Amino acid sequence: MSDRINIEVVYALPHEQVLLKLQAPQDTTVDGAIRLSGILEKHPEIDPGRNKLGIYGKLTKADAVLRDRDRVEIYRPLLADPKEVRRKRAEEGRAMKKGGGESAA
Amino acid sequence: MWIAIGSLTVMGLVMGGLLGVAARFLAVEENPLEEELKSMLPGSQCGQCGYVGCSQYAAALAKGEAAVTLCAPGGKVLIESLAKKLGVKADLSEHEEKVPEYAFIHEDLCIGCTRCIRECSSDAIMGANKLMHTIIIDACHGCGKCVPVCPTDAIVMIPYKVTLRNWHWPKPEIEQAHSEHEVEHAH
Numbered sequence: 115m116s117d118r119i120n121i122e123v124v125y126a127l128p129h130e131q132v133l134l135k136l137q138a139p140q141d142t143t144v145d146g147a148i149r150l151s152g153i154l155e156k157h158p159e160i161d162p163g164r165n166k167l168g169i170y171g172k173l174t175k176a177d178a179v180l181r182d183r184d185r186v187e188i189y190r191p192l193l194a195d196p197k198e199v200r201r202k203r204a205e206e207g208r209a210m211k212k213g214g215g216e217s218a219a
Numbered sequence: 220m221w222i223a224i225g226s227l228t229v230m231g232l233v234m235g236g237l238l239g240v241a242a243r244f245l246a247v248e249e250n251p252l253e254e255e256l257k258s259m260l261p262g263s264q265c266g267q268c269g270y271v272g273c274s275q276y277a278a279a280l281a282k283g284e285a286a287v288t289l290c291a292p293g294g295k296v297l298i299e300s301l302a303k304k305l306g307v308k309a310d311l312s313e314h315e316e317k318v319p320e321y322a323f324i325h326e327d328l329c330i331g332c333t334r335c336i337r338e339c340s341s342d343a344i345m346g347a348n349k350l351m352h353t354i355i356i357d358a359c360h361g362c363g364k365c366v367p368v369c370p371t372d373a374i375v376m377i378p379y380k381v382t383l384r385n386w387h388w389p390k391p392e393i394e395q396a397h398s399e400h401e402v403e404h405a406h
């Protein structure tokens with residue numbers, strides 16, 4: 115077994131997605147991987163303390179230890195308020211699709 | 220010690236022999252046609268044909284239950300080669316050649332429900348619960364499965380823009396019968 119793991123660090127904007135593949139030492143944490151990837155220099159707006167972090171769609175803490183082939187994801191907050199979007203759609207009279215609880219009305 | 224070694228050796232030989240015999244006499248017949256059809260399909264498991272994945276579509280094709288025109292990513296070329304393989308006539312009159320597309324999320328509508336992420340078979344959507352979801356365009360193979368699951372209609376499919384970087388000469392139009400004739404001539 116090699117002592118390095120292959121990981122990816124992703125930060126995505128609507129029209130530009132940065133996906134960095136890198137090899138990191140074993141026991142690298144989420145935070146460590148982000149620093150190692152150099153993504154902070156390219157996108158100074160990322161703040162590892164404020165942006166939520168995760169691995170493959172699951173939120174994780176910044177000190178979580180990575181495994182081989184993990185994809186570290188740097189998330190951005192929602193722009194819309196989910197309640198607001200639902201309310202607006204209800205007003206427009208369009209029913210929510212599958213799973214929208216209030217669609218019966 | 221010799222008893223242990225001996226008994227384990229005998230056990231190994233007997234059981235190995237049994238497995239060998241069983242593999243020979245109880246072998247599951249795999250349809251070679253199905254395997255061949257499967258290798259012709261794109262293998263992205265996008266599900267646009269209406270089957271769960273490419274192998275299920277291949278199985279249905281092999282049984283003659285499915286039409287050859289169902290695979291959208293494969294396009295006209297695949298339809299023609301499938302039709303040739305199966306010896307059926309493909310009806311291309313209603314076929315519309317789709318241009319490559321990718322999914323795009325309207326950020327002001329995304330409510331972070333993760334439904335599209337669960338649907339995506341190529342991990343092309345990044346995001347988490349109650350956080351912005353974003354399509355990684357390079358990873359998106361344009362199957363469009365995320366579009367119907369979005370509760371707020373935030374996902375749309377966008378055709379790739381033709382740029383100097385990805386433009387290519389259009390493929391020459393080949394008349395099927397004509398070209399086959401010429402191939403025969405060449406030999």
